Amino acid sequence: MLHVIKQSRWLLAVFITLFASLAFGHGMSDAEKQLIIEGGNLRYIWIGATHMLSGYDHLAFVFGIIFFLTKFKDIVKYITAFTVGHSITLIYATFNAIQINYFLIDAIIALSVCYIAFHNLDGFKKYLNVKAPNMLAMIFSLGLIHGLGLSTRLQQLPLNEDQLLMNIISFNVGIEIGQISALALMLVLIAAFRKSHHFPTFSKISNYFLILVGAFLFLMQMHGYEHSANADEFVVSTKPVQQQASLEPVQQADWKDEISITIPARGEKEYKLQLAKGAMLEYAWKTDKGGLFFDFHGEPKGDTTGYFKSFKKGTESRVSGRLTTTFEGTHGWYWKNNNASAVVITLKVAGEYQLLNLENSKKTPSAQIPNKPTRDTID
Numbered sequence: 001m002l003h004v005i006k007q008s009r010w011l012l013a014v015f016i017t018l019f020a021s022l023a024f025g026h027g028m029s030d031a032e033k034q035l036i037i038e039g040g041n042l043r044y045i046w047i048g049a050t051h052m053l054s055g056y057d058h059l060a061f062v063f064g065i066i067f068f069l070t071k072f073k074d075i076v077k078y079i080t081a082f083t084v085g086h087s088i089t090l091i092y093a094t095f096n097a098i099q100i101n102y103f104l105i106d107a108i109i110a111l112s113v114c115y116i117a118f119h120n121l122d123g124f125k126k127y128l129n130v131k132a133p134n135m136l137a138m139i140f141s142l143g144l145i146h147g148l149g150l151s152t153r154l155q156q157l158p159l160n161e162d163q164l165l166m167n168i169i170s171f172n173v174g175i176e177i178g179q180i181s182a183l184a185l186m187l188v189l190i191a192a193f194r195k196s197h198h199f200p201t202f203s204k205i206s207n208y209f210l211i212l213v214g215a216f217l218f219l220m221q222m223h224g225y226e227h228s229a230n231a232d233e234f235v236v237s238t239k240p241v242q243q244q245a246s247l248e249p250v251q252q253a254d255w256k257d258e259i260s261i262t263i264p265a266r267g268e269k270e271y272k273l274q275l276a277k278g279a280m281l282e283y284a285w286k287t288d289k290g291g292l293f294f295d296f297h298g299e300p301k302g303d304t305t306g307y308f309k310s311f312k313k314g315t316e317s318r319v320s321g322r323l324t325t326t327f328e329g330t331h332g333w334y335w336k337n338n339n340a341s342a343v344v345i346t347l348k349v350a351g352e353y354q355l356l357n358l359e360n361s362k363k364t365p366s367a368q369i370p371n372k373p374t375r376d377t378i379d
Contacts, residue, residue, distance in 0.1 A: 048174020085143020
């Protein structure tokens with residue numbers, strides 16, 4: 001066994017590199033998110049390609065598919081089934097704003113890695129004494145699930161409604177470019193190593209390793225799902241850039257104002273407060289369904305250039321925190337709803353501020369100052 005590993009150390013190195021960060025297979029960096037928010041279709045293609053190349057759970061599944069395929073037509077047939085499957089759900093789910101908890105869908109994707117490796121080891125016959133399901137049909141079906149995973153991540157971003165379909169298609173084109181690039185490298189490595197008489201032994205090691213990786217990923221994603229399903233026990237807080245921030249949650253009895261804000265389907269709104277320099281603001285907001293893209297930011301008083309400073313942006317269903325300002329001006333939140341239905345936000349605030357916007361407030365503020373809208377400001 002050690003002799004086999006020593007002889008194949010170069011391929012094992014690829015395996016280790018490939019799976020070192022498997023737990024982050026679907027994630028997007030802040031830089032990628034900013035590019036896809038600002039960019040056109042070419043940037044969507046680029047982000048799709050780089051996302052697939054870092055989507056190691058997808059690549060692990062593809063690696064399992066081609067492991068024992070030697071004929072070009074078979075490789076094309078099975079990879080096409082996977083491609084068609086994930087393309088259908090990626091486009092359909094994103095266009096129709098169908099969202100699934102990304103931890104849960106990633107957990108199922110992790111199990112698909114286990115499945116393909118178990119099939120490669122002839123596990124159905126050896127261990128279950130049953131005939132294995134049709135491989136082509138299963139790859140297509142599992143491709144549908146992988147597409148939901150890609151769609152769920154894509155929907156975390158504020159997509160351009162006017163070019164929504166083209167943005168989705170461009171992202172999918174990038175996904176396929178990334179997949180083809182990775183597939184070409186895999187085929188070269190496997191073809192070279194297949195000539196070795198150690199290949200049968202190494203193939204067993206590799207597929208058992210895939211099962212272990214899939215199981216590890218499944219446990220990691222289910223742990224994340226438990227956090228998201230019991231969000232009250234795991235408070236998400238924002239930490240403003242270059243501002244003092246305390247992440248302790250605020251007690252309900254301390255809230256000064258509670259505001260209900262409705263964001264229409266595929267719509268956006270902004271809510272602002274007026275704060276003096278050095279003022280303290282405690283806040284918490286949550287949605288009644290799913291996550292929204294948000295940008296928590298401030299605009300200095302008297303500025304006429306359109307400058308604003310972002311403290312935190314992302315996609316969440318609830319956020320809380322404490323902010324001490326470093327400049328006088330308006331501070332607040334911008335929300336973008338990519339869902340096909342309206343979302344209601346409950347915003348609670350306390351501290352030294354004046355409300356600039358008010359909608360369905362449960363408490364009448366002592367002062368209300370008119371504000372010129374910058375996006376779609378709440379009246």
